[in-house]
Amino acid sequence: MTDTSDTTARPGRRAVFEAALRRRSMRIAATSTAAVLLAIVLLVPLAPGWEAVKKSFFNGPVFSKTFPGLLDAFLLDIAIFAWSLPLIAILSLVVAICRDIQRPALYPLKLFATLYTDIFRGLPVILVIYLIGFGVPGLGLPRPWNSPYIWGSLALILVYSAYVAEVIRSGIESIHRSQRSAALSLGLSSGDTMRFVVLPQALRNVVPANMNLVIALQKDVALLSFVGPVEIFRQAGVYKSLYANFTPYVGAALIFLIITIPATRYADYLMHKRRRIEQ
Amino acid sequence: MRTMLRLAGVQKSFGTHHVLRGIDLDVDAGEMVCLIGASGSGKSTLLRAINLLDPIDDGEIVFDGVDIAEPGLDPQPIRQRIGLVFQSFNLFPHMSAEANVMLAPGRVKGLRKAQLKAPVTELFQRFGLGDRMGHYPDQLSGGQQQRVAIIRALAMQPEILLFDEITSALDPELVAEVLDVLRRLREEGMTMILATHEMGFARELADKVCFLDGGRIIEAGPPAQIFDNPQEQRTRQFLSQLL
Ligand SMILES: Nc1ncnc2c1ncn2[C@@H]1O[C@H](COP(=O)(O)OP(=O)(O)OP(=O)(O)O)[C@@H](O)[C@H]1O
Ligand SMILES: [Mg+2]
Numbered sequence: 299m300t301d302t303s304d305t306t307a308r309p310g311r312r313a314v315f316e317a318a319l320r321r322r323s324m325r326i327a328a329t330s331t332a333a334v335l336l337a338i339v340l341l342v343p344l345a346p347g348w349e350a351v352k353k354s355f356f357n358g359p360v361f362s363k364t365f366p367g368l369l370d371a372f373l374l375d376i377a378i379f380a381w382s383l384p385l386i387a388i389l390s391l392v393v394a395i396c397r398d399i400q401r402p403a404l405y406p407l408k409l410f411a412t413l414y415t416d417i418f419r420g421l422p423v424i425l426v427i428y429l430i431g432f433g434v435p436g437l438g439l440p441r442p443w444n445s446p447y448i449w450g451s452l453a454l455i456l457v458y459s460a461y462v463a464e465v466i467r468s469g470i471e472s473i474h475r476s477q478r479s480a481a482l483s484l485g486l487s488s489g490d491t492m493r494f495v496v497l498p499q500a501l502r503n504v505v506p507a508n509m510n511l512v513i514a515l516q517k518d519v520a521l522l523s524f525v526g527p528v529e530i531f532r533q534a535g536v537y538k539s540l541y542a543n544f545t546p547y548v549g550a551a552l553i554f555l556i557i558t559i560p561a562t563r564y565a566d567y568l569m570h571k572r573r574r575i576e577q
Numbered sequence: 578m579r580t581m582l583r584l585a586g587v588q589k590s591f592g593t594h595h596v597l598r599g600i601d602l603d604v605d606a607g608e609m610v611c612l613i614g615a616s617g618s619g620k621s622t623l624l625r626a627i628n629l630l631d632p633i634d635d636g637e638i639v640f641d642g643v644d645i646a647e648p649g650l651d652p653q654p655i656r657q658r659i660g661l662v663f664q665s666f667n668l669f670p671h672m673s674a675e676a677n678v679m680l681a682p683g684r685v686k687g688l689r690k691a692q693l694k695a696p697v698t699e700l701f702q703r704f705g706l707g708d709r710m711g712h713y714p715d716q717l718s719g720g721q722q723q724r725v726a727i728i729r730a731l732a733m734q735p736e737i738l739l740f741d742e743i744t745s746a747l748d749p750e751l752v753a754e755v756l757d758v759l760r761r762l763r764e765e766g767m768t769m770i771l772a773t774h775e776m777g778f779a780r781e782l783a784d785k786v787c788f789l790d791g792g793r794i795i796e797a798g799p800p801a802q803i804f805d806n807p808q809e810q811r812t813r814q815f816l817s818q819l820l
Contacts, residue, residue: 480667480726483628484681484733485657494680498671 353543360545364537368549371533375519378451378529382515385455390462395492397467411463418460424521427453431525446526454522458515465507469500506572509565513558520554530554578605581737581768582627587636587646589622596622598792599636604737604770609763611779611800612772614789615815620772621664623789624739627770628661641736657685660730660738664745666722668714674701674725675710678732685733693732700728704758720751727758737768744775776819780804788812 309317342348396404396411418426430453435444442448473496481491523532530550537546582604589597596619604610612620625631627638629645629652638646645655668677678697682688701707704724714722723743730738740759744752756778762769763782773779779786779800786803788796788811796809807813 476663476665476667477669479625479630480663480669481681482630482652483656483659483661484729485653485685486681487653487684490684494684495669499669502671 355544355548357541357543357545360537360541360543361549364534364541364546365549367537368530368533368546368553371528371530372550372553374527374529375516378447378454378519378522378527379516382451382455382458382519383512386458386462386515389455389459390466393459393463394466394470397463398470398492415460415464418457419464421457423454423457423518424524426457427521427525429453430456431522446522450522450525450527454515454518458511458518461511462508465504465511466500468507469504470496472503473499503572506565506569509561509568513561513565516558516561517554578607580604581606581608581641582770583637583639584623584627585637585639587623587626587638588634589619589626589631590634596792597626597633600792600794602787602794602797604768605784606768607766608784609769609771609782610785610787611783612770612787612789613774613776613779613803613815618789619792620789621741624661624741624770624772627739628659629655630661653685657681657733658736660733660735662723662726662730662738662740662743664742666714666719666726666746668722668726668729670714673711673713674706674717677714677725678729681729682732697728697732700731704728704761705754718751719747720754723747723751723755724758727755731762737770738762740769740771740773742772742774744773776804776816788815790815 343352345351393411393414396407397415399405399408427450431446431450434449434452435446438444477495477499478491481495482488486494520529520531523529523535528536530553534546534550538544580603582602584600584602587597587600588595600623602610612623614620622631626633626646627640632648633646636646637644640655640659645652668674669680672680675697678700679690679693682693682697683690698707698710701710704727706721706724706728709717709721709725714725717725723746727743744755747755752775756775759769759771759778760782771779771783781800783800785797786800787794788803788807788809790811796803796807796812802808803812804816807816
């Protein structure tokens with residue numbers, strides 16, 4: 299009671315207890331991780347095939363010779379990702395809005411949008427890439443319209459737009475109908491109500507869910523290698539044949555992780571923040 | 578007195594639930610009409626019907642000489658002239674108070690921000706919120722939010738304002754500041770229909786009180802008659818339950 303500033307500066311009983319608890323769990327985690335690592339480092343080399351695996355998967359010279367080339371090829375992944383993303387954003391928004399249509403005259407649009415999401419969410423990505431990536435160029439279109447880049451990317455765009463549209467639609471549905479009522483009661487058109495009142499709130503609510511899809515897309519770009527583009531996965535394959543060594547695949551994996559781990563952490567952080575706000 | 582709004586035989590069902598069973602009501606310009614009645618008696622439904630948020634099944638809603646219940650009529654221009662304030666405020670949470678108010682005049686009337694700034698600021702000041710224009714709804718008290726909602730409706734310069742139990746969601750100490758706003762509007766001659774549980778307020782300010790029960794207006798008249806000398810058994814029952 300004599301000096302309040304002193305009591306606020308000193309950690310309370312609870313903080314002391316929690317700090318101790320944290321230190322203890324930190325010790326447990328560190329010890330167990332070290333034990334597992336040690337076991338791996340000591341035991342794996344004892345395996346009869348370890349020398350062979352080390353030479354073909356963790357080969358230093360091959361790694362340093364191929365890594366720059368892999369990075370180069372990864373630029374193509376980034377390019378495909380970068381041009382697909384805005385197109386996915388637009389297409390998914392259009393589809394989500396069509397699915398929300400209530401006016402009977404526009405019902406065919408709604409039906410079409412529903413069919414679209416059902417079909418493309420119901421197929422394995424790789425199958426769509428094969429069908430479109432081989433199928434359309436097979437029509438014998440003139441250059442550049444026979445390029446697997448275009449049709450492979452289109453396959454990704456179609457599949458991911460279906461998923462993103464579904465996420466956006468769930469966001470739209472999560473906005474209470476009283477928001478719509480309020481906007482309409484002011485004399486706003488239903489288009490303006492969607493654009494200025496419902497969508498901004500809906501999109502903000504689904505940012506974390508869409509972040510996860512963006513990360514998945516970033517990885518799935520590698521699937522395009524099956525229809526032609528020499529992106530990182532394909533390039534790693536080329537190096538593998540060249541050096542008769544699997545190390546380039548490990549290099550490619552590293553490059554993916556450098557991008558996806560921070561992105562995943564960020565998505566989790568957003569998700570966590572949202573939950574805290576909602577509570 | 579000019580009749581601003583005339584309801585005749587208004588019917589509305591939700592599925593098999595017959596909520597409005599023939600409502601007749603005249604509202605003159607500058608009049609304040611209070612709707613009272615038990616929960617579920619159809620007050621909100623009636624106000625939403627007048628604002629054309631829910632289409633009615635049968636009957637007429639004549640507003641300024643035009644039957645606005647005509648099926649197929651574009652509701653948007655009508656809604657601009659009829660304001661509605663909700664029990665739960667329904668402010669847009671992603672916009673500042675000022676943006677909430679400016680959205681509709683900006684989009685619907687095509688007014689630019691610069692043109693709106695002065696009249697909107699004046700509205701905020703008039704209702705004691707001049708220093709809250711930049712706040713977001715979650716930074717405002719319930720009473721302040723409801724006043725912003727009223728300002729938002731007023732900014733469209735409606736010819737009639739509908740209020741749906743706008744003080745029911747408020748803490749008791751915040752009710753007075755919102756009722757004060759209504760008092761001011763009353764003095765300025767705004768035509769208003771209020772669904773309310775504030776009987777004291779209805780008695781003080783209403784020109785006409787309508788008692789809704791079972792989807793009909795059972796009894797209507799000046800507040801003195803309804804509150805002090807109700808003719809219908811049901812009205813008496815309802816009022817005695819409140820005491
Ligand atoms: N959209 C809807 N769908 C189905 N039923 C509805 C809908 N809106 C209202 N109702 C029903 O209509 C009846 C009247 O509801 P209304 O909200 O108009 O009553 P109220 O007089 O405003 O009640 P309160 O005083 O509780 O606000 C209720 O039984 C309600 O369940
Ligand atoms: Mg109600």
